[in-house]
Amino acid sequence: MSPSSNPSPRRVAIVGATGAVGREMVSVLHRRAFPVGELGLFASERSAGRTMETPFGVKTLAAFDADVVKGYDIVLMAVSGDFAKEHAQTLASAGAVVIDNSSAFRYDPEIPLIVPEINAGALGTSRLIANPNCTTAILVLALGPLHQAFGLKRVIVSTYQATSGAGAEGMAELEEQTRNQLSGRPVTNSFFRHPIPFNVIPQIDAFQDNGYTKEEMKVTWESRKILGIPDLPASCTAVRIPTYRAHSESVTIETERPVTADAARAVLAEAPGVKLADDPANGVYPMPLTATGEFDVEVGRIRANPVFGENGLDFFLCGDQLLKGAALNAVQIAELTL
Amino acid sequence: MSPSSNPSPRRVAIVGATGAVGREMVSVLHRRAFPVGELGLFASERSAGRTMETPFGVKTLAAFDADVVKGYDIVLMAVSGDFAKEHAQTLASAGAVVIDNSSAFRYDPEIPLIVPEINAGALGTSRLIANPNCTTAILVLALGPLHQAFGLKRVIVSTYQATSGAGAEGMAELEEQTRNQLSGRPVTNSFFRHPIPFNVIPQIDAFQDNGYTKEEMKVTWESRKILGIPDLPASCTAVRIPTYRAHSESVTIETERPVTADAARAVLAEAPGVKLADDPANGVYPMPLTATGEFDVEVGRIRANPVFGENGLDFFLCGDQLLKGAALNAVQIAELTL
Known part of the structure; x- marks a missing residue:
């Protein structure tokens, strides 16, 4: 998947380098042999001066300084939407390619929202x-090829989202509070709205007027933009569960043209970025246990759903949301610009 | 909810009294002040002679003996389908009211499959x-009243099922293996097909030829029979998650007649056995943390789903599957026979 030519090395800045996504960005640049000439790691004032071990050697963190960062060729931003709004366009105007992981620009018709595959x-x-x-x-990654092959008419998703989707603190709270519960100590919550050990929280991000959360609406809004189907009927129920990493999703689609499990499986077997994990008789299906740390998204449990006559399909997927859901996708976008 | 008259005490037998469901049956009989005249607890040969603390006092477990059990007025069976097939009809023929928690008779058109509400x-x-x-x-409990009010056209469910749904050993494996993982010891699995700590397993029960598991098809088959809609298009994706108790479900329905969130909420607020937990602004929605140990099933996250125009509705529910999903429902059926 790396570029086949030998592009000249790029100066790469990561802004928000100490967070769960920022750390993965460093790792993914190395795993994909991205032509990194110079790597600048930027974080908050608080972290400045600290060192961080990376596959590129020990690096010293610097406080974010727009005048410095705008001199880089590529800026990967793993920061809040507000921070991105304040700085991203300035950096891009100065000549850097800025890839922003926040939601600040995703719905701006002038800004591309990209999943390279x-x-x-x-x-x-x-x-x-x-x-x-x-x-x-x-x-x-699954919807795109299925749309090409069968046409998407409706999409209904329920998610099983890992605590790291909320950042490193989410994982830490899961671990610490699970230890507390198993030791009979009081279980509390400061990061999540409710205790997460052995629980299910059907809220991720804030509620909108229509009763959906922002996380749920992002799935609708962003799928439409990426797939190029502006009016696609799509809904999501987003649920936090006590896992560390890798989001799972239960997906039901209605297609424009008839679909069978075998036909869908053939399409997904060829889909870039997808690993077919669909041998249920042998216990093979998507799971966080197997998808964690992997670049490809596992798709399985593929079956015709008779609720939509001959045009219904169910499947289950699991992908490392810190990788394809964040760091990997950002680096893949950077590769497109080489 | 207890009977208002003063029915004469009944001789009640529980077959499978040491399992997760059997234990709850004993507890529920007491919590609901069921008129228990005599309580017989039956289990395997292995458990016979052991004592068990119950709200009715310390009881000695007896090995199952059809000749003894058939003398009881009411027999609650929390045993395997094979065991039920071998004995249930004999006991019923002898005059006992037999309420069987297995799937052995659920699809027999001659045998009622009952959710009292x-x-x-x-x-x-x-x-x-x-x-x-x-x-x-x-x-x-939620689909019934919604069907009365709006007519069900399609039902799509994704579940978040607790380990106790697989019995007491499921909970034990979750706890033991979670301890192992947090201590850096090897994590294994003997009860579940894959390690369950911090994982998601999209398989419950065996796979059928159509790609659905038996657990998933039970939701379709049994919902149709209980709701009296023999051809209801309904599908399910059943997923095991690392929780102890109380199953959650993400439900999307298409209705025959237009539905709004407010109208659905008004219907569910009056639904027997349902507790409305739908104040998302204040963090109130169904969760295992709040539904565990409760008789009522929590329903919330009620919102119109535009995927089905004016006829779509999403909601989330959570209920203690050892109670309403098993022991409570069995005792409620017994109450109907008083």
């Missing part, structure tokens, strides 16, 4: 590119 | 009555 052609000449929501990124 | 009228005069699958029992 699906809509690399939408990249255009913008120097600011939005990286999609994690749940959406792993979902469209 | 929904189809008590289907009880008839049969002395053998089937108790539904846990996932279905908690689901139909």
Whole structure:
């Protein structure tokens, strides 16, 4: 998947390098042999001066300084939407290619929202590119090829989202509070709205007027933009569960043209970024246990859903949301610009 | 909910009294002040002679003996389908009211499959009555009233099922293996097909030829029978997650007549056995943390789903599957026979 030519090394900055996504960005640059000439790791004032072990050697973290960062060729931003709004366009105007992992620009019709396997052609000449929501990124890898083959008419998704989707603190709270519960100590919550050990929380992000959360609406809005189907009827129920890493999704689609499990399996077997994990008789299906740390998104449990006559399909997927759902996708976008 | 008259005490036998469901049956009989005249607890040869603390005092377990058990007025069976097939009809023929928690008789058109809030009228005069699958029992409490009000056209369910749905060993394996993982010891699995700590397993029960598991098809088959809609298009994706108790379900329905969130909420607020947990702004929605140990099934996250125009509705529910999904429903059926 690496570029086949030998592009000249790029100066790469990661802004938000100490977070769960930022750390993965460093790792993915190395795993994919991205031509990194210089690597700048930027974080908050608080972290500045600290060192961080990376596959590129021990690096010293610097406080974010727009005047410094704008000198890099490629800026990967793993920061809040507010921070991105404040700085991303300035950096891009100064000449850097800025790939922003926040939701700040995803719905701006002028800014491309890219999953390279699906809509690399939408990249255009913008120097600011939005990286999609994690749940959406792993979902469209399956939806895109199925749309090409059968036409999407309706999409209904329920998610099983890992605590790391909320950042490193989410994982830490799961581990610490699970230890507390198993030791009979009081279980509390400061990061999540409710205790997460051995629980299920059907809320991710804030509620909108229509009763859906922002996380749920992101799946609708972003899938439409990435797939290029502006009015696609799509809904999501987004649920936090006590896992560390890798989001799972239960997906039901209605297709425009008849679909069978075998036909869908054949399409998904060829889909880039997808690993078919669909041998249920032998216990092979998508799971966080097997999808964690992997670049490819596992898709399985593929079966015709008779609720939509001959046009219904169910499947289950699991993808490492810190990788394809964030860091990997950002690096893949950077590769497109080489 | 207890009977208002003062029925004469009944001799009650529980067959399979040491399992997760059997234990709950004892507890529920007491919590609901069922008129228990004599309580017989039956288990395997291996457990015979052991004592068990119950709200009715310390009881000695007896090995199952059909000749003894058939003398009871009411027999609650929490045993395997094979065991039920071998004995249930003999006991019922001898005069006992037999309420069987296995799937052995659920699809027999001659045997009533009862959720008292929904189809008590289907009880008839049969002395053998089937108790539904846990996932279905908690689901139909919401589907029934919604069908009365708006008409069900399609039902799509994704579940988040607790380890205790597989019995007491499921909970034990979750706890033990979670301890192992947090201590850095090897994590294994003997009860579940894959390690369950911090994982998601999209398989419950065996796979059928159509790609669905038996657990998933039970939701379709049993919902149709209980709701009295023999051809209802309904599908399910059943997923095991690392929780101890209480199953959650993400439900999307298409209705025959237009539905709004407010109208659905008004219907569910009046639904027997349902507790509305739908104040998302204040963090109130169904969760295992709040539904565990409760008789009522929590329903919330009620919102119009535009995927089906004006006829779509999403909701989330959580119910203690050992109670409404098993023991409570069985005792409620017994109450109907008083």
